[in-house]
Amino acid sequence: MKVVVIGAGVGGLTTAALLAKAGLEVVVLEAHLYAGGSAGTFFHQGYRFDAGATLLAGFDPHGFFPRLAQSLGVQFPVRKLEQGESLMRVWLPQGRTVDRPVGHSHELAAQLEVFGPAVRPFWDWQERRARALWTVAEGLPFPPADGSELLKLVGQGIPWAHHNLRDLPGILADFLRPASSHAPADLVFRRFLDAQLLIASQADAQSTYALFGAAALDLPHRGPAMPLGGMGSVADTLAQAVRAHGGQVLYRHRAERLVLEGGRVRAVDVALGGRRRGEKERLEADWFIANLTPGDLAALSPNSLALSPPSDGWGAFMVHAALPAADIPPGPPYRQWAGEGDWTFVSLSDLYDTSRAPDGLRVLSASVHTPLGEWRGLSEAAYQAQKKVWQARVERQVERIIPGFAESAKLILGASPRTFAFYTRRQEGWVGGYPQVHPLRTPSPKTPYNNLLRVGETIFPGQSVPAVAMGGMRVAELVLSRLGGGNAVAKGKYIL
Numbered sequence: 001m002k003v004v005v006i007g008a009g010v011g012g013l014t015t016a017a018l019l020a021k022a023g024l025e026v027v028v029l030e031a032h033l034y035a036g037g038s039a040g041t042f043f044h045q046g047y048r049f050d051a052g053a054t055l056l057a058g059f060d061p062h063g064f065f066p067r068l069a070q071s072l073g074v075q076f077p078v079r080k081l082e083q084g085e086s087l088m089r090v091w092l093p094q095g096r097t098v099d100r101p102v103g104h105s106h107e108l109a110a111q112l113e114v115f116g117p118a119v120r121p122f123w124d125w126q127e128r129r130a131r132a133l134w135t136v137a138e139g140l141p142f143p144p145a146d147g148s149e150l151l152k153l154v155g156q157g158i159p160w161a162h163h164n165l166r167d168l169p170g171i172l173a174d175f176l177r178p179a180s181s182h183a184p185a186d187l188v189f190r191r192f193l194d195a196q197l198l199i200a201s202q203a204d205a206q207s208t209y210a211l212f213g214a215a216a217l218d219l220p221h222r223g224p225a226m227p228l229g230g231m232g233s234v235a236d237t238l239a240q241a242v243r244a245h246g247g248q249v250l251y252r253h254r255a256e257r258l259v260l261e262g263g264r265v266r267a268v269d270v271a272l273g274g275r276r277r278g279e280k281e282r283l284e285a286d287w288f289i290a291n292l293t294p295g296d297l298a299a300l301s302p303n304s305l306a307l308s309p310p311s312d313g314w315g316a317f318m319v320h321a322a323l324p325a326a327d328i329p330p331g332p333p334y335r336q337w338a339g340e341g342d343w344t345f346v347s348l349s350d351l352y353d354t355s356r357a358p359d360g361l362r363v364l365s366a367s368v369h370t371p372l373g374e375w376r377g378l379s380e381a382a383y384q385a386q387k388k389v390w391q392a393r394v395e396r397q398v399e400r401i402i403p404g405f406a407e408s409a410k411l412i413l414g415a416s417p418r419t420f421a422f423y424t425r426r427q428e429g430w431v432g433g434y435p436q437v438h439p440l441r442t443p444s445p446k447t448p449y450n451n452l453l454r455v456g457e458t459i460f461p462g463q464s465v466p467a468v469a470m471g472g473m474r475v476a477e478l479v480l481s482r483l484g485g486g487n488a489v490a491k492g493k494y495i496l
């Protein structure tokens, strides 16, 4: 049984590795030179910069990644953060800052100190909901792609609902009301929430539905870890697992066209790059997994209409820099500006990770959300001018967190949605998936073709490295259950 996975993002690679381990013949096609897509790490002048994602979670002792690693027989190179260690610092209006330490009790203490007792009910609610959700969220086949997933959803949902009977009315209401409905009126606290939710759900607290908000705010408490060597090490480890289980990961292999026959995908036409530029190959398989957005997949299908990113979908503008460690004020590795102007998320390479920059230096990536519409249809000159404006905007915000940043930086690079479109092949540079404004926004892996499924941040549970890896596990389970083996998956159990 042969499977072709289009795209070596974390979602595609997780599916590929699990299917290879289950004994299927797996080939991953990656257009670029290395794995990871928006969670890749690129080399430049001796530095290792994260292309997009920087902050990793899911490494708590019984968490998703340790179990995935064990199941695949690999180790993810990470440094886990300790309880009480600050994951990030958020700069608020009125010159205040609040830290987000690891562990609910530590976080509550930090919040009470900065915002006072009015925020206690909010964090009590958040912790209760997040705890309830995590017992069921992993691998949740929602919305179900077929009868087998529906059965599994019911099988997982009934005992969970029974266990959470007392909270059930509130949980159901939290599907419909926004996260802000639980928050006190304190405007500075609201700004903190908006900034945090924007990076996790791509929408502010008034638009994010409360259940998603509760889960997203749990990030510091779900096994945060610093990926050593950069975020790309997660994808590299998964690629290694694909190979270790007999699969192939082919770089500079861009899927160009799906070959359809009788309501199924028969093959994919591939354009090769590098020294084999200009060559084409046709790969036949029984199953196809597309680690692509709906629009990017539609562009490969001869019969599909063109699909655009959603009108509220975001692009990212990033600034990558290298600077002397001594010029960076002490503090946590992640820092967010939530004062006036653009909310800016700044990530620094781990103090203990010497692989990312020469001695005495650290790399920094700063990102802001940018509307895709602002980058459409620009001439080259207009684009270059716009890029300069946005780069200056981001640099100004980083200066507020790291005074003297621009002067002490050894190197500064800007990356716009066009850069993302070029390197990750995402249509218009749309990143972050669908904003989590209601529970049915993020679809299932299903496509109009029976043997073609989608994986990645535009299927449930959405964006982030752990989320797409969980989505990848779900898709592997779906393929295996459709193959109908008498394995644990078919009986509704997890692969891991």
Ligand SMILES: Cc1cc2nc3c(=O)[nH]c(=O)nc-3n(C[C@H](O)[C@H](O)[C@H](O)COP(=O)(O)OP(=O)(O)OC[C@H]3O[C@@H](n4cnc5c(N)ncnc54)[C@H](O)[C@@H]3O)c2cc1C
Pocket (backbone or CB within 6 Å): 006, 007, 008, 009, 010, 011, 012, 029, 030, 031, 032, 034, 035, 036, 037, 038, 039, 051, 052, 053, 054, 055, 056, 057, 253, 254, 255, 256, 291, 292, 296, 316, 318, 367, 423, 424, 425, 426, 431, 432, 455, 456, 457, 458, 462, 463, 464, 465, 466, 468
């Ligand atoms: C600026 C930014 C910051 C972020 N920060 C964080 C963070 O701190 N923590 C976190 O957990 N998440 C973060 N994320 C989100 C996270 O990076 C993504 O949700 C996740 O990496 C998406 O994975 P994916 O499986 O959808 O694949 P993608 O990353 O979309 O990868 C898809 C791959 O497919 C390849 N491809 C595309 N078309 C073709 C084709 N035709 N043929 C062959 N290959 C093809 C691409 O080259 C790419 O490698 C961030 C994202 C961005 C943009």
